[in-house]
Amino acid sequence: MAAQGKKEHLYKILVIGDLGTGKTSIIKRYVHQFFSPHYRATIGVDFALKVLNWDNSTTIRLQLWDIAGQERFGNMTRVYYKEAVGAFVVFDVTRLSTFEAVQMWKADLDNKVLLPNGKAIPAVLLANKCDLASEGFLGNINQLDDYCREKGFHAWFETSAKENIGIEEAARSLVAKILENDETIDHPQPDGDGIRVGEEDGRAPKKTKCC
Amino acid sequence: MADKKTSQAKLSSCGSSMSDSGASAASEEGEEGGGRENEKDPDKETAARCPKLDLVLRKKSGGLSVSSLDSSASAESLLEELLCDIRRSRPASLASTPTFLSCSERGSDCETDCVRDCGRSEAELKGMGIGQLRTVLENLEHETDTVSRLLVRLLHVRDKRAGRLVAQYGKLTLVLRHFARRNSFPGHKELQFTLHRPESPDQHSQWLAAWTVLSQLPRGIPKHWRKTLWSSLAEYGTRGVNWTVQLQNLFSEFSTPEDEKLGTQIVKDLHRTGTTGFSSEEEHGVLKRVLLAYARYNKKTGYCQGFNILAAFILKVVEFDEAMALMILVYVVDHTLPENYFSHTLYALSGDMAVFRHLLKFYLPELALHMETLQKEASGTIRKSYSSENPPDRQSVHAYEPPLADVFSMQWFLTIFASVLPRKACRRVWDAIFLEGSEYVLYTAVAILAVMERDLLLTSTAADFYMAMSKLSEQLRKAHIMSSAEFLQVTPP
Numbered sequence: 260m261a262a263q264g265k266k267e268h269l270y271k272i273l274v275i276g277d278l279g280t281g282k283t284s285i286i287k288r289y290v291h292q293f294f295s296p297h298y299r300a301t302i303g304v305d306f307a308l309k310v311l312n313w314d315n316s317t318t319i320r321l322q323l324w325d326i327a328g329q330e331r332f333g334n335m336t337r338v339y340y341k342e343a344v345g346a347f348v349v350f351d352v353t354r355l356s357t358f359e360a361v362q363m364w365k366a367d368l369d370n371k372v373l374l375p376n377g378k379a380i381p382a383v384l385l386a387n388k389c390d391l392a393s394e395g396f397l398g399n400i401n402q403l404d405d406y407c408r409e410k411g412f413h414a415w416f417e418t419s420a421k422e423n424i425g426i427e428e429a430a431r432s433l434v435a436k437i438l439e440n441d442e443t444i445d446h447p448q449p450d451g452d453g454i455r456v457g458e459e460d461g462r463a464p465k466k467t468k469c470c
Numbered sequence: 471m472a473d474k475k476t477s478q479a480k481l482s483s484c485g486s487s488m489s490d491s492g493a494s495a496a497s498e499e500g501e502e503g504g505g506r507e508n509e510k511d512p513d514k515e516t517a518a519r520c521p522k523l524d525l526v527l528r529k530k531s532g533g534l535s536v537s538s539l540d541s542s543a544s545a546e547s548l549l550e551e552l553l554c555d556i557r558r559s560r561p562a563s564l565a566s567t568p569t570f571l572s573c574s575e576r577g578s579d580c581e582t583d584c585v586r587d588c589g590r591s592e593a594e595l596k597g598m599g600i601g602q603l604r605t606v607l608e609n610l611e612h613e614t615d616t617v618s619r620l621l622v623r624l625l626h627v628r629d630k631r632a633g634r635l636v637a638q639y640g641k642l643t644l645v646l647r648h649f650a651r652r653n654s655f656p657g658h659k660e661l662q663f664t665l666h667r668p669e670s671p672d673q674h675s676q677w678l679a680a681w682t683v684l685s686q687l688p689r690g691i692p693k694h695w696r697k698t699l700w701s702s703l704a705e706y707g708t709r710g711v712n713w714t715v716q717l718q719n720l721f722s723e724f725s726t727p728e729d730e731k732l733g734t735q736i737v738k739d740l741h742r743t744g745t746t747g748f749s750s751e752e753e754h755g756v757l758k759r760v761l762l763a764y765a766r767y768n769k770k771t772g773y774c775q776g777f778n779i780l781a782a783f784i785l786k787v788v789e790f791d792e793a794m795a796l797m798i799l800v801y802v803v804d805h806t807l808p809e810n811y812f813s814h815t816l817y818a819l820s821g822d823m824a825v826f827r828h829l830l831k832f833y834l835p836e837l838a839l840h841m842e843t844l845q846k847e848a849s850g851t852i853r854k855s856y857s858s859e860n861p862p863d864r865q866s867v868h869a870y871e872p873p874l875a876d877v878f879s880m881q882w883f884l885t886i887f888a889s890v891l892p893r894k895a896c897r898r899v900w901d902a903i904f905l906e907g908s909e910y911v912l913y914t915a916v917a918i919l920a921v922m923e924r925d926l927l928l929t930s931t932a933a934d935f936y937m938a939m940s941k942l943s944e945q946l947r948k949a950h951i952m953s954s955a956e957f958l959q960v961t962p963p
Contacts, residue, residue, distance in 0.1 A: 269933075278775065279738030299744030299889060302776045303880035306936040322933055329735070329775045334815040335880060341870040356734075 266317045270437055271324065271342055273372075275364050276349030277357040278328035281387040284420035285349060286323050289430060294421050301327045304339050311434065319434060333367070340371040345437045346382040347429065348412070353391050365410055376444050381436040383429050384415035390422045639663050646683045655683055665695065667702040674706070678905065685901045690958075696787055696897060701794045703904050704801035711800070717793050720763035729762060732773050736761045739775060743782035744889055756790050757781055763796045768804060774812035776884035777803075783888040787897065802886070802900075807908050812884070823879045826915050830875065833916045837923045841874045841935065848932035874935055875919075878943065882915055890918065890943050895954035917960040921951060 274282045283298045283305065290307045305325040313319045324343070326336050348364050350357040361384065369379045384407055403415045414432050418425035590606070598606070643663040650658030661683060662676035681699055685691050691699060705713075725733070740754040748757065760781045765772045781799055788794040803811070808818040830838040848871035881889055886903070887896050891914075902910040919926070922942045929935040945951045 278735055279742075296741065297744075297749075298742060300739045300742040300775050300778060302779075302884045302889065304877050305881075306877060306933075306940065308933050308937055320933065327775060331774060331812075331814070331816060334817075335820060338870070338872040338876075341872075 264316060268313075268317065268319045268438070268441070269322065270319060270344050270434070271322045272433070272437075273324050273326060273340060273343045273346040273368070274349065275326045275346060275368065276328060276385075277351070277354075277360045277364075280328065280349045280351040280354075280357050281420050282328065282347075282349050283325055285347070285385065285387060285418060285426055286325050288420040288423060289426050290323065292423075294423070296421075301325050303327055303332055304336050309430075313434070313438075319438075321430075321434070337371050340368070343372050343380055344374070344440070345380055345433045347385050347433065348382055349385045349387050351388050352386050352417075353388055362410060365412070369411075374440060374444065379411055381413040381433060381440065382411070383433045384412045385418045385425070385429055386415060387418045387420065389417040389424060390419040392417070639665075642684075643680060646680050649687060650679075650683045653686070655679075655686075658683070665698055667706060682905045685898070685905055688955075690898045691901055693897075696901070697789065697791075697794070699901070700784075700787060700798050700904065704794075704797040707801045707805040708797060713793075713797065716767065717763075717796070720766050720796065721759060721792065729766070732762060732765045733758070735773055736765075736778070739778040743778050745779065745782040745786070747786075748782050753785075753790070756785060756792055756795075760785065760792055760795045760799065763792075764799050764803070767796070767800060771803065771813040774884070776812070779885045779888045783893070783896065786893070801904075806903060807886075807911070819880065819883055822883055822912065823876055826879050826912055827873055827875055829912055829916050830919065834919055834923055837919060837926060840927055840929075844929065844932045844935050845871045845874050871932055874932060877936065878939055879915055882918070883911060886911065887914055887918075890947055891957065892947060892949040892954045895949075895957045898954070898958055917957070918946065920960055921946065921957065 274286060276282055278300075283301050284294060286305075286307050287298065288294050290309045304327065307323045307325065309321040309323060311319040311321060324339050326332070326339060346368055348361055348368070350361050352358075365382060368382060372380055374380055384403070386403065406412075407415050413436050414429075416425040416429035416432070418429060420426065595603070595606075639662075643661065646661055646663055647658050649655075650661060657675075657679050660676050661679035662673065663680035663684070664677060667677055668674060681691070736758055740757055741749070743757070748754070757778065761773055761777055764777065764781070777799070780802065781795060784795045784798045784802075785792075788798065808822070810816065810818040811822075812819070827838075830841075878890075887899055891899060899910060899914050902914075922939070925938055925942055926935060929938050942951065946957075
C-alpha cells in the first residue's frame, strides 16, 4: 500500500455534457495520451482511472466517470453521481446548443450531488474542440469568465482532445480545488466522529440524498 | 409450374412483374444454384411485354397471318406464341442466348428497339412478292422455333433445379432431425427445413424448429443464409405493420423540424459505432437513413444511443439493404426485447440488469461474492484520504458504489453485445435470441463473465475491477481471449 508517510487520495470525478461534445476523447487523452476520432459513443457510463503523483508525498487516484450525454440515460446514471467530489462539464465550441445545455447539466449536477458540507461540488467548464474554434459560435470566449462566476463554475478552460490543449491544466485546477475542499471539510472535525453538518455555511442542502 | 405461371403472366398487364411466390421460387434457386438471372428473366420479360408487342406486330404485319399465333390454347403453344412475338423483332441475333438476354435486360428500351428493329414496315411488306413473303415467314417460323426451344430448355433446367433444391431440403431436414434426436431437442420429428418461411402456421413451426436446430449445430447457420432468416423472422414478427406503405414514409426525403433535431444526435453517432469498415460517407448515409426511419417509426423511443451500433451491426448482415435493416431493427427493439428497454427511463433495462446480478449469484457464486465485497469496500474508501499512520476509518465515511456489474451489463444489453463480442459470436448470439428468446441476452452476459472470471477474481479494488473489465472486454471483442467458436461453447452456462 502507501509508502511510509505517503498520502493517497481517491477522488471520484464526473465528466458530463451533451452528446458528442468529446467527453470520452478528453478522458482518453488525459489518461492514455491518445486521440482517435473513432471512439464508440458511450453507452450508459464508462470508467477510467488516472494516477497522479501530485507531489512527493501525495498520490492521487482519479476515478473518471464518463457519463453518456443522452438525456434518457439520466435515471440510470444518477447513481454514479453519488460521492463525486468534482466534475467537468463539457461543451463543443462549434455547436451552440451544447453550450446552452451547460446550464442544464450544471443544475442537474447540483441537484444530484453535493459536498458533505452542502456546497456544490467544484465543477470546471471545458470549451472543447477549440482547435475548430474558427468555425465556432463564441465570438468573445472571454465572456465565459462572467458566465462561470454566475453559474458557479470553479473555472473554465479551452480544450482540445485532438491537439492536446488545456486538459492537463483543467485537471490540475480541479484537483487543486478538490484538495482544498478536502482540507477544509475533513480537518475541522478533530474527533472524526463522522458527523458532517450540511449547514455549516448557513445554506441548507438543496436536496438530501440518502444512501 | 412454369407453364402455368407463364400463362398467368400473359394475362397480366404489360409492366407487371412476377407474383410473389414466383419471385421467391426464383430466388431460392439463386441461393442454391447460381444462374438466377438466366432463369428468371426470359420468362418474366417475355410475359411482361408480350401483349403490347403482339398488338404492334399484328398492326405492322398488316394482318399477315403467322401460323403459330393461331395455334390452340395449350400451355406449350401459348409459350411459343409469346416467344414468337418477341423473336420476330430480332431476326439477326437469333439463336444466341446472350443477345436474347441482353435484350430482356435492357428493360424498357427493349420494347422500342424491338419495334424499330422489326425491320419490315407495312409498306415494305406490301411491296414484297409472294415468294419473298414466304421466305420471311419461313425465317420467322424457324426463329420462333429455335427460341421457344431454348426457353423450354431453360424452364426445364429451372424446374429440375427446384426439384433438386427440394431434395436438398429433404436431406438437410434428415440431418437436422438426427441431430435434434441425439440432443433430445423436443419436436425433432416434425421439423422441416426450407430456406424461406412457409405461410401456413403448421409449417411455420416446423420451419422454426429446423432453423433452431440448425443454429445449434457446431458451426451454426451458414453466413449467407442469415440474411434470409433474420428478414423472414422480422417480417413475420412485424406482420401487423404494413411495410409497403410505411417504408415509403419512413425513408421519405422530406424532413420535419423534429427530424432535424433527431438528425443532429444521429449524425454525431454515425462515426462512433465501433464497427470497423463503417467509415465511408455512403455507409454513414445508409446508417443515418435507417436510424432516422426507426425514429420516425417509433416516435416514443426515437433515437437511443446504442441504436447506431445495433443498426451498423444489422446492416453488415443484410449487406446494406436499408429497408430490411429497418425491419430487423424494429423487430429487435419492439418485438424481441422487453418494452421500455430503450425508451423512457429504460426501466425494463434496469430490470434485466437486476435479474442478471441474481443470475450471477447462481451461476458464478464465487465471482458474485467477490464483486459484492469489492463494492462494499469501495463504499468505505471513496473520497477518504488516508495514510499508513492514519488508516481509513470505515465508520466515518458514507460512500456509495453501485453494483459493479451494472456499468458493463448496461452497455452489453443496450448494444445486445455488438460492443463486446467478436462479430461472429455476436451474430450467433442474435440467432439464439431470435430463435429461442430474449433470455439469451442474460445467459450470454453470464457467459461473458464466466470467461473473464479468473482474471476478475484477481482484482483487489472496485477501480481495479473496472479497469480489468475494460481491458478484458476489449480483448474479448478482438477475439484475443478466445475465438468466437470457443466463446460459443461457453453459452449457455
